[in-house]
Every structure is written in structure tokens, then in C-alpha cells.
Amino acid sequence: MKRICSFLLIFSFLLSACAGAATPTPTETPAATFTPEATATPKRVTYTPRPPTNTPRPTFTPPPTATSWPLSVSLKLQAKAEGQAFSPFVLGSNLPNWLSKEQFESEQFRKRVAASGLTLIRIPGGSFSDDYGWLSCELGENVPGALPCTHDWVRRPTDFINFFRGVEAYGRRIEPMFIVNVNATAQEAAAAVAFFNAKVGDPTVIGIDRNGVDWKTAGEWAALRAKNGNPEPLKIRFWDIGNEVYGGKFGKPGCTSSGWETTWTCLGDEYILGTAQRDGVTQMRAAMLAVDPTILVGAVGGGDAVSSSTWSRAVLESYQTNYDYFVVHAYPSYYLLGNPRAEEDTILAMPQQYWPTVFSGIQRAMQAYVPGANIPVVMNEYELVPPWGKVDTRNYMNKHIDALFLADSLGLMISLGVDMAAQWDVMNGASDKYGNEFGLMRADGTNYRQPKYYIFPLWARFGNTLLPLESSANPASELSAYAGRLEDGTLTLLVINKNRAETTATITIEGIRSITGGLVDTLAAPSLDSTAITFNGNPDPADDLADATSSPLSPVSGNVLEYTFAPISVTLLRISVQP
CATH class of the missing domain: 3.20.20.80 (Glycosidases)
Structure with missing residues (x-):
């Protein structure tokens, strides 16, 4: 982290004739x-x-061959961690x-x-x-x-x-x-x-x-x-x-x-x-x-x-x-x-x-x-x-x-x-x-x-901040995930479901009282071989993606959220929390 942060600090410091x-x-x-x-x-x-x-x-x-059946995994996110800033x-x-x-x-x-x-x-x-x-x-x-x-x-x-x-x-x-x-x-x-x-x-x-x-x-x-x-x-x-x-x-x-x-x-x-x-x-x-x-x-x-x-x-x-x-x-x-x-x-x-x-x-x-x-x-x-x-x-x-x-x-x-x-x-x-x-x-x-x-x-x-995350899934063949935090304190979880079937995750967020809501963005397709996708359910979004709107994430009493990820998908959860 020190190297990345110092590299970014360099930017801010650097910005502050012969005849014939x-x-x-x-x-x-x-x-x-x-x-x-x-x-x-x-x-x-x-x-x-x-x-x-x-x-x-x-x-x-x-x-080994990737999992191809409904799978349940556990994810644990450390909300209060300092995290790793990245460029x-x-x-x-x-x-x-x-x-x-x-x-x-x-x-x-x-x-x-x-x-x-x-x-x-x-x-x-x-x-x-x-x-x-x-x-x-x-x-x-x-x-x-x-x-x-x-x-x-x-x-x-x-x-x-x-x-x-x-x-x-x-x-x-x-x-x-x-x-x-x-x-x-x-x-x-x-x-x-x-x-x-x-x-x-x-x-x-x-x-x-x-x-x-x-x-x-x-x-x-x-x-x-x-x-x-x-x-x-x-x-x-x-x-x-x-x-x-x-x-x-x-x-x-x-x-x-x-x-x-x-x-x-x-x-x-x-x-x-x-x-x-x-x-x-x-x-x-x-x-x-x-x-x-x-x-x-x-x-x-x-x-x-x-x-x-x-x-x-x-x-x-x-x-x-x-x-x-x-x-x-x-x-x-x-x-x-x-x-x-x-x-x-x-x-x-x-x-x-x-x-x-x-x-x-x-x-x-x-x-x-x-x-x-x-x-x-x-x-x-x-x-x-x-x-x-x-x-x-x-x-x-x-x-x-x-x-x-x-x-x-x-x-x-x-x-x-x-x-x-x-x-x-x-x-x-x-x-x-x-x-x-x-x-x-x-x-x-x-x-x-x-x-x-x-x-x-x-x-x-x-x-631009990466947070510690524990996962029970095999990241190579089942599900890989990355946790982060926005500047306003919203927590983020980007999940790549490599399973060809739905995968349900139990997401535990340490260091908070409750989950107050959030937004979900999903890239999905009928197969890995497909050239056609849907982004937030839209197969052909507008040039500015304005009509591919995020879905709401329901509030949860407590710090545990269950979410089912679509097969072979990439999903971003932006989770609003009460500290």
C-alpha cells in the first residue's frame, strides 16, 4: 500500500540555438x-x-472441472479495516x-x-x-x-x-x-x-x-x-x-x-x-x-x-x-x-x-x-x-x-x-x-x-479502497470476490460467479449494526460461449447506460445478508450500512 499511495502523492506534489x-x-x-x-x-x-x-x-x-450445481458459500467482510488504497x-x-x-x-x-x-x-x-x-x-x-x-x-x-x-x-x-x-x-x-x-x-x-x-x-x-x-x-x-x-x-x-x-x-x-x-x-x-x-x-x-x-x-x-x-x-x-x-x-x-x-x-x-x-x-x-x-x-x-x-x-x-x-x-x-x-x-x-x-x-x-474478505469458495473454479469501500462509507462487493448454476452466498459484514439497503449491478449471459449479454437486465443499453439501472438491495436487520448470484455472472453489490 505504501508504494501505491506514494505513487499517487507524487502526482499531487508535481502538479502543486545554433546557426545553420x-x-x-x-x-x-x-x-x-x-x-x-x-x-x-x-x-x-x-x-x-x-x-x-x-x-x-x-x-x-x-x-479441476468447475462446479455445475447450486452452491452455497460464506463471505466475511471487515467493514472497519483501513483497507488498501489503489490507483x-x-x-x-x-x-x-x-x-x-x-x-x-x-x-x-x-x-x-x-x-x-x-x-x-x-x-x-x-x-x-x-x-x-x-x-x-x-x-x-x-x-x-x-x-x-x-x-x-x-x-x-x-x-x-x-x-x-x-x-x-x-x-x-x-x-x-x-x-x-x-x-x-x-x-x-x-x-x-x-x-x-x-x-x-x-x-x-x-x-x-x-x-x-x-x-x-x-x-x-x-x-x-x-x-x-x-x-x-x-x-x-x-x-x-x-x-x-x-x-x-x-x-x-x-x-x-x-x-x-x-x-x-x-x-x-x-x-x-x-x-x-x-x-x-x-x-x-x-x-x-x-x-x-x-x-x-x-x-x-x-x-x-x-x-x-x-x-x-x-x-x-x-x-x-x-x-x-x-x-x-x-x-x-x-x-x-x-x-x-x-x-x-x-x-x-x-x-x-x-x-x-x-x-x-x-x-x-x-x-x-x-x-x-x-x-x-x-x-x-x-x-x-x-x-x-x-x-x-x-x-x-x-x-x-x-x-x-x-x-x-x-x-x-x-x-x-x-x-x-x-x-x-x-x-x-x-x-x-x-x-x-x-x-x-x-x-x-x-x-x-x-x-x-x-x-x-x-x-x-x-x-478505490480494497477491504479484507474471507471466502469459503474456490476462487479458481467456483466464485471469486473482492470487497471495497466508497468514499461515502458505502461498502462494495464484486463477485465473479464461475459456477454454471446459481450460487447463494451468506455475506457477513463485521463491524456494523445493520444493512440499510443498497444497489445491485449484474452482467449476465446465457452461456460462457455467448456474445450477447444483459447488463442490469438490458440486452442493449443506451450509449450512456442510463436505461440499465441498478436494482435495489433490500435492507436487513443485523449484519448478515443472503444473496443469490446468477450463473456465470459478474455482480457488484453496493451496500449501505449503519456503523
């Missing part, structure tokens, strides 16, 4: 002449996560730059994002971020001295600003997180900070980079932002340096033949400290902080097996306060057993083994290589995927089972102390010919909310 040099000019190409848009989600831009370099995945033992930024996702401009500007899409409960969105798009020259993409042409815009059909930085502003118009402020192209110079990275965060007229000198390019002042890039329609800064606080840099393409130092990322090194110490020819995280962070000292800069820590990764070790051993948080990506894969029932049971049980293994490895590595450093951990890509190299003909990520998987995964990551997290992704596009869609919503023109979308509004109503 080449110069990227912000007025070269007006926004109005930007390259025409591509059609929605062309195949060439489909993002497929790949396994990290030299980071074998932990083995997983398939669980609001665990409810994050990603928004890739390959979605069409029409998609970014869709009012329905923006409304549904605003209603989702998301608190953090990472941009501009996974591995595409290391092919993204922010200035060249903004101007619609490659600028001498700046990184190129490798794909002329991707979204501009201005498109992202307009998206966040559009969502904010519906009453939801979502925190952006930006991935800086790892191949940039320190000054180009600092100019990106200025574009998003500086005020017009800011005299802060960015200066000349190692290639002789003059990046002028912060005000120069703020003026470009204003010229393209956004006079006020967006104020991005969180900045990653690169995406999956450890997975660089073959031919660069330390990179293997299985690499996929466009990067200049696969050596963790070079990535952090830089070389005589390249700027690393250390140089980038210093230049970026000179423009905006309130930002936090993250380093790519590796995949899900940190303790056995040579990359992760080098990044940790090079820490020396050269970055502010440690980034991990995790894509747990299920087994294709040839038996849908057995596969479903494996997926339901997986979070309870997978996430403790991942976080145990992270902690072991930190204790071994940076003892006492207390570096915040950010899980800014995660999702359920099939085995690497296998085809998912079952489409599990499109189905109700993925909602249960993500609900349990969030609870475990919160319990294990993650500081921020971002699911992959808000909307993606089909990743194969079978229509597998990573997104919370489908990129097929319908903005259809997949079952997993509704997990985020449930967790958003949970609060």
Missing part, C-alpha cells in the same frame, strides 16, 4: 491538406501481440492510431467510451508507436530532421486530442498516456511533450539534438497545436519510452530473428542509458522534464516472465532513478484442449494462478536487482489470447467468458499492487479471418459493445 542547424518547421503543411483517410481497420494495420524475447511463459496446470488508473485501455478518422469522431463511439468507466487510455498504438513520427504524422508529410510518419493513414496527434476533448464533452475526463517512439532523439521527445502540454508562448528552450536539428522552444509546438484547433494543452502526465523494445527486429544489438519491433537496440542497459550515437531513456526523460516537470516517464520492463528475462534485469540494474515506473506487458494464453468445456474451465481458473506468478516474478527481480527501490509497476497491455502461433477458432476474446476473465484479472492485479493497468484495447479490428477482436467494442462500424466492455463500468463503481 536543420529546423523542423511547424507551418510547413496546414492541417487542412492532411492526407485523405484510409478505410476502417485495413488488414495491414492489424495488431497481433507476440511473445517477449527470451521470456518463457510460466507453465499452467489445467484446473484509479487501473481501469485503463489502449486506443490505436490505425482506426479511421470517422471512428475517432463518431459521437456514439465517444459516448460509449465516456460511459465505460475507463480512467486511462494509452496512445498512439502499441508497436505502431515505434513507427510513429509524431511531427511528421501531425503535418501529413515527412519532416527533414524528424522521424517519418511510416503510415500516412494513421491518426494525427491532433486527432487524439480531439477524441479526448470529445469524450470530455460527455462528462468523462480520461487520463491519456503517450508512447514516445524509442528511436527519437531526446529533443524530439521533448517537443512532443511541448505539443501536448505547453502553453502558447512558452519560452522554454528545447534546443539542438545530436543530429544538429533545432527543436526551438516549447511555445513553437504549442503554437502548432493551437493552429490545428486546440489552443489549450491536453496535459499528458504519463509517458512510456517505446513499446515492446525488447522485441526488436533482427540486426540491431541483442535482437533475435523472431523480433517484431522497430527499435535501435534490444539491450536493456543501452535502452536506459543511451550510447554515443543514440539517446536512451535517461536523456529523453531529462529533456522531457525540462519542458514539463510534472510528467512521469516509464521504462519498458519486459513481458510476463520478468525474473528470468535478461532484458528486464538490465533495465532494473540501470534504474538509478532514470525512470518513474516499470512497464510490463502480459498476454496469458489458454490451452486448446479440443474440449470446449475443459477450455472454459481452464480460462476461468487461469487468473488465480497466472497473475500471482507474474507479480511474484516482478517482485523477485526487483528485490534481486534494485533492492529497496520500490518502483511502481504498470501493466499497460494485457488480454486473453490463444496459444502463440495457434489459430483461435473459438473466439473466446469476443465472448462472455473473457468478461469473467478480465473481471477476475483486474481484482487480482489490484490485490497484488499494480499501480496502473491498460487492457488491449478499446477497439482494434479483427485480428484474423475468424473475427477475433481484442477491442471492448467492435471496429465493424457498429460500435458493438462486447461482453468484456461492461466489466469496466462495474469496477468503476467499486471505489
